[in-house]
Amino acid sequence: MKRFENILKRIGPLPIVLAVVALVIIIIASASFHGHVTSHGLWGAIVAAFTSAILGSSAWFGNSYGMGIVVFTILIRFLILPLMVYQIQSMMKMQLVQPALKALQAKYPGKDTESRQLMMAEQQALYKEAGINPFASMLPLIVQMPVLIALYQAIYTSPVLKSGKFLWLQLGSHDPYYILPVLAAVFTFASSWLSMQSTPEQNGMTRAMPYIFPVVIFFSAMAVPSALSLYWVVGNVFQTIQTFMLQNPFKIRREREMAAQKARDLERKIKKAKRSNRR
Structure with a gap:
């Protein structure tokens, strides 16, 4: 329910x-x-x-x-x-x-039954967590x-x-x-x-x-x-x-670009703060 x-x-x-x-x-x-x-x-x-x-x-x-x-x-x-x-x-x-799924595929190449089962279990857990x-x-x-x-x-x-x-x-x-x-x-x-x-x-x-x-x-x-x-x-x-x-792909692209820009800005601020602390 x-x-x-x-x-x-x-x-x-x-x-x-x-x-x-x-x-x-x-x-x-x-x-x-x-x-x-x-x-x-x-x-x-x-x-x-x-x-x-x-x-x-x-x-x-x-x-x-x-x-x-x-x-x-x-x-x-x-x-x-x-x-x-x-x-x-x-x-x-x-x-x-998708990036997390690719990481799972790299972690579990699926060459044997145990590897495939582990990948499926973690994949299902990932789906459940993401809804x-x-x-x-x-x-x-x-x-x-x-x-x-x-x-x-x-x-x-x-x-x-x-x-x-x-x-x-x-x-x-x-x-x-x-x-x-x-x-x-x-x-x-x-x-x-x-x-x-x-x-x-x-x-x-x-x-x-x-x-x-x-x-x-x-x-x-x-x-x-x-x-x-x-x-x-x-x-x-x-x-x-x-x-x-x-x-709307144009709106989604703008949102992704803005999110990527914010991530880059945050990374630059962290690096700048680390350099300042070393001084």
Whole structure:
């Protein structure tokens, strides 16, 4: 219970309030749809709830199903915002303990079982002292994958969504002009690049990721219906704004430079004081 309270304290009230409001709106949108959506079993009920929420929110915009998907996407992003905040905070703490982790790796090369066990024990103690959950980065992905699958199935099980139109798009078909795949890739790159810029130590894999992910998203968006591509575009725009707000690399760099300057100034003062004492 105490750990849960500490997590809530770290996240702060605003993301939680926004998540609750988003959940309430999703429930209202789903309840406001007066049609019938067939469902079988627990998973079918989840898909039906998604379908009802999209169709219900679409009715608020004159049965514009594209707008319904846009609204639904934004609500889902607000719903998982507390997890994203927690993930980013854990990632930033992980970056701070990287020098200590490197020292542990040097201390325990891991050439034998005992060495690996000792390193794991000290690593876990370091994580606990710093308040880090090494699996926190997986939470948003674990949550979003069922959302993507449910949305994909909602499109194919709902004739209305499958045949719906939005701007130049046929929501159940591929984007004929590849505009959505390009936008999805661009905003994936923007979000990944911003996140990478706040990382103090980068290796070849870290530097390559902002260029690999957009390519994967581009070809994935080409292979799925426009409705899912639209979800990715809106979600990635939200992710880019969120990254800039919560993980502003320019602000983080300034803070690190100021902290490093203070450390250098303190070191100079100590050396100066030592020279004065010797005299």
